[in-house]
Amino acid sequence: MNHTTLTFHGGLRTIGGTIISLQYGDSRIIFDFGLVYSPQNHIFDGQIKLRKSSVVRDYLKLGLIPSIDGVYSKEDLPDHSTLISADTYPGNTAILISHLHLDHMGAMGMIDPSVPVYMTEDSLSLYQTLDEIGEGVQRNRSYQSCKYNQPFTVGEISITPIQVDHDVLGACAFHIQTPDGAILYTGDLRMHGAHPERIQSFIQKANEIGFDAVIMEGTTLSSEEELAEETLVSNKALPEDLVTETMIPSKMAEVLKATNGIGIFNIYHRNIDRIRGILQAGVESGRKVVLEAETAQIALNHLGAQNFLVFQSEEIRQAPVPKWQTRLFNKVSTISYKQINQHPDQYFVQNSYDRSLELFDLNVENGIYLHSNGVPLGSFDPAFQNLERVLQLIGLERVLIGTGGHAIPQHLKYIVDELDPATLIPLHSFYPERLKPKNGVQLLPQYGKTYLLSEGKITEQ
Numbered sequence: 001m002n003h004t005t006l007t008f009h010g011g012l013r014t015i016g017g018t019i020i021s022l023q024y025g026d027s028r029i030i031f032d033f034g035l036v037y038s039p040q041n042h043i044f045d046g047q048i049k050l051r052k053s054s055v056v057r058d059y060l061k062l063g064l065i066p067s068i069d070g071v072y073s074k075e076d077l078p079d080h081s082t083l084i085s086a087d088t089y090p091g092n093t094a095i096l097i098s099h100l101h102l103d104h105m106g107a108m109g110m111i112d113p114s115v116p117v118y119m120t121e122d123s124l125s126l127y128q129t130l131d132e133i134g135e136g137v138q139r140n141r142s143y144q145s146c147k148y149n150q151p152f153t154v155g156e157i158s159i160t161p162i163q164v165d166h167d168v169l170g171a172c173a174f175h176i177q178t179p180d181g182a183i184l185y186t187g188d189l190r191m192h193g194a195h196p197e198r199i200q201s202f203i204q205k206a207n208e209i210g211f212d213a214v215i216m217e218g219t220t221l222s223s224e225e226e227l228a229e230e231t232l233v234s235n236k237a238l239p240e241d242l243v244t245e246t247m248i249p250s251k252m253a254e255v256l257k258a259t260n261g262i263g264i265f266n267i268y269h270r271n272i273d274r275i276r277g278i279l280q281a282g283v284e285s286g287r288k289v290v291l292e293a294e295t296a297q298i299a300l301n302h303l304g305a306q307n308f309l310v311f312q313s314e315e316i317r318q319a320p321v322p323k324w325q326t327r328l329f330n331k332v333s334t335i336s337y338k339q340i341n342q343h344p345d346q347y348f349v350q351n352s353y354d355r356s357l358e359l360f361d362l363n364v365e366n367g368i369y370l371h372s373n374g375v376p377l378g379s380f381d382p383a384f385q386n387l388e389r390v391l392q393l394i395g396l397e398r399v400l401i402g403t404g405g406h407a408i409p410q411h412l413k414y415i416v417d418e419l420d421p422a423t424l425i426p427l428h429s430f431y432p433e434r435l436k437p438k439n440g441v442q443l444l445p446q447y448g449k450t451y452l453l454s455e456g457k458i459t460e461q
């Protein structure tokens with residue numbers, strides 16, 4: 001007789017890298033296929049070179065991608081590997097990607113092309129832009145799209161994507177139904193974004209369809225010393241000191257209006273709401289927004305916006321221009337540092353960390369650097385000291401105006417209580433045990449074990 005099993009390959013006590021297999025008979029789905037986010041102990045330190053010809057083998061050896069049968073191509077696996085390659089695997093497998101953050105999709109290019117990889121239409125359209133501007137994942141393959149609220153099947157498993165709000169376009173949760181029961185996987189989500197109504201309708205929709213267990217992210221949970229038990233109570237209100245996505249434009253405009261020199265910003269451009277916010281801050285402060293070409297392409301494709309200029313550095317001017325940039329430059333005007341330096345107080349200019357040296361060309365006297373969730377994200381990243389060093393060298397003050405993509409602890413608890421699952425599986429967290437269900441049981445899975453879903457209960461096999 002067939003039964004439903006769950007195996008956890010990654011993400012239990014890390015931020016991201018969540019990889020879970022769910023199997024019913026010969027039907028199997030694996031959800032999310034990213035890489036753990038850990039810049040402080042990443043093997044690729046900028047010196048060790050990636051070997052493009054053997055990236056799957058190297059990543060397997062390094063433990064960066066999971067050893068799972070039926071996922072990788074025969075020619076990618078090491079000789080004498082005990083793993084079954086995709087072409088000889090008997091079952092029906094599909095991969096689901098909840099959203100386009102590297103910790104959820106960074107390794108999806110390494111999957112054998114015969115295994116379908118699904119993401120929402122919004123995610124796929126953003127991915128196509130990312131690929132165009134050179135930010136696609138390692139290796140090339142095709143991807144399948146799915147629609148919010150429209151179930152699709154992988155063998156005998158039915159999957160319904162449900163839209164959530166997160167700091168990237170296209171994020172969704174997955175409702176996964178097998179003949180034995182249903183699991184709800186939240187992906188990453190937040191209630192202080194630009195679309196809190198999506199979380200309310202996600203809760204409503206999920207409760208309508210019904211489920212036996214919830215697999216939920218818990219990124220913002222911290223230790224008992226840092227986060228007292230009594231603060232971990234359900235509360236959907238927005239604390240007064242919490243910056244929401246929608247507050248960012250006016251907060252930035254306020255600082256920009258009080259600044260006599262240039263305004264610089266550093267964002268993560270997969271967050272389309274933040275790009276919109278930057279353009280809004282430009283309008284509110286009366287400054288022209290200058291975007292890097294890559295972000296400009298995203299703004300054009302996904303916001304239809306054109307109220308910005310594109311920064312054309314000497315470096316770009318002298319390098320061969322890729323086709324997409326030629327097309328972009330035909331649509332929007334470019335601006336050089338020399339033009340900006342004539343009136344630095346009239347501009348709000350993007351500068352990503354990898355382009356830090358471009359700041360040397362700009363007149364930054366009396367200017368301000370608005371750090372708005374662009375990398376490096378914090379002092380845990382060795383690159384953070386580097387950024388500080390560059391800014392110190394040119395005497396540019398850094399101000400933090402941003403907000404995270406993950407629900408704060410009392411919102412996590414609110415979502416859990418509203419869903420009220422019989423089994424709660426918290427993960428994608430350093431302290432998953434701190435997220436407790438209202439009435440059900442908490443399950444903290446372990447690697448190397450298989451869990452059985454039967455009659456609405458999950459037990460260790």
Ligand SMILES: [Zn+2]
Pocket residue numbers: 015016017101103104188428
């Ligand atoms: Zn994540």
Ligand SMILES: [Zn+2]
Pocket residue numbers: 099101104166188405
């Ligand atoms: Zn995420």
